[in-house]
Amino acid sequence: MDDDLGTIQRVLAGEAEAYRFLVERYQRPVFAVIQAVLCGPDGAEDIAQDVFLAAYQNLGSFAASRAKFPTWLFAIARNRCFTERRRRARPLPLDAVADPPSTAGADSAARQREVREQLDRALDSLPEKMRSAFVLAELADLPYDEIARLEATNTGTIKSRIFRAREHLRGRLARYMGEPS
Amino acid sequence: VNTDDLFNEWRRRKREPDVPAGFADRVMARVRASHATAPPRKAASTLALHPWMANALKAAAVAAAAALWGCKFFSLASTVLAIR
Numbered sequence: 001m002d003d004d005l006g007t008i009q010r011v012l013a014g015e016a017e018a019y020r021f022l023v024e025r026y027q028r029p030v031f032a033v034i035q036a037v038l039c040g041p042d043g044a045e046d047i048a049q050d051v052f053l054a055a056y057q058n059l060g061s062f063a064a065s066r067a068k069f070p071t072w073l074f075a076i077a078r079n080r081c082f083t084e085r086r087r088r089a090r091p092l093p094l095d096a097v098a099d100p101p102s103t104a105g106a107d108s109a110a111r112q113r114e115v116r117e118q119l120d121r122a123l124d125s126l127p128e129k130m131r132s133a134f135v136l137a138e139l140a141d142l143p144y145d146e147i148a149r150l151e152a153t154n155t156g157t158i159k160s161r162i163f164r165a166r167e168h169l170r171g172r173l174a175r176y177m178g179e180p181s
Numbered sequence: 182v183n184t185d186d187l188f189n190e191w192r193r194r195k196r197e198p199d200v201p202a203g204f205a206d207r208v209m210a211r212v213r214a215s216h217a218t219a220p221p222r223k224a225a226s227t228l229a230l231h232p233w234m235a236n237a238l239k240a241a242a243v244a245a246a247a248a249l250w251g252c253k254f255f256s257l258a259s260t261v262l263a264i265r
Binding site for chain 2: 011012014016017019020023024027028029031032035036041044045048049052053056057058059060112115116119138139169170173174177
């Protein structure tokens with residue numbers, strides 16, 4: 001993280017090329033957050049570019065005493081994604097019914113792809129706050145206290161949201177697999 | 182394959198998405214264009230405090246105000262008593 005602060009100081013001193021270090025360091029988790037919130041790669045690159053550009057343009061207002069750089073960056077990504085989601089469509093209801101497996105004898109790869117699609121749909125159906133907490137914790141590795149600060153709530157609430165999100169996803173998967181949830 | 186394994190495999194894939202080739206180059210092209218017109222500047226110095234520091238400062242300010250009012254009250258009361 002010290003590397004981040006040193007890089008930010010160089011960028012603010014006028015060395016724009018130094019910003020590449022931050023782009024390359026965080027591009028994968030930023031894509032993970034964006035694709036998880038948007039439920040797929042469609043439009044993810046445009047949003048990821050916007051996120052990194054917005055972070056660059058607002059780098060002067062970044063305060064290291066308030067948040068770590070990745071937390072600040074993921075907050076920009078999360079906000080941008082939810083704006084895009086609201087623009088695109090309404091989310092699915094939380095307990096939308098899962099389709100049953102297509103064929104009992106389907107090959108393993110196809111079956112696993114179906115399972116991933118089911119989980120993607122289950123993630124897509126989560127309420128915004130639950131999805132945000134789950135994505136930031138499980139896919140972006142943010143600690144609970146930082147997510148709590150970002151979501152303007154307490155750590156207990158964040159833990160509860162993540163727990164309920166996991167339960168929902170596992171339950172959906174278990175129902176799909178025909179297991180008791 | 183049990184559901185835990187499937188869930189963990191799904192999560193692992195979500196954590197490691199493919200990043201389009203040349204993504205960083207395209208971002209840096211936009212960054213350079215932005216830098217040419219409006220380079221980022223450090224915001225004017227502001228007092229950046231941790232939330233617990235801000236809360237402690239607020240509590241101290243409230244306590245100081247209460248103490249001040251308390252002193253005023255006792256001062257007034259002793260003056261009234263002295264006059265009587």
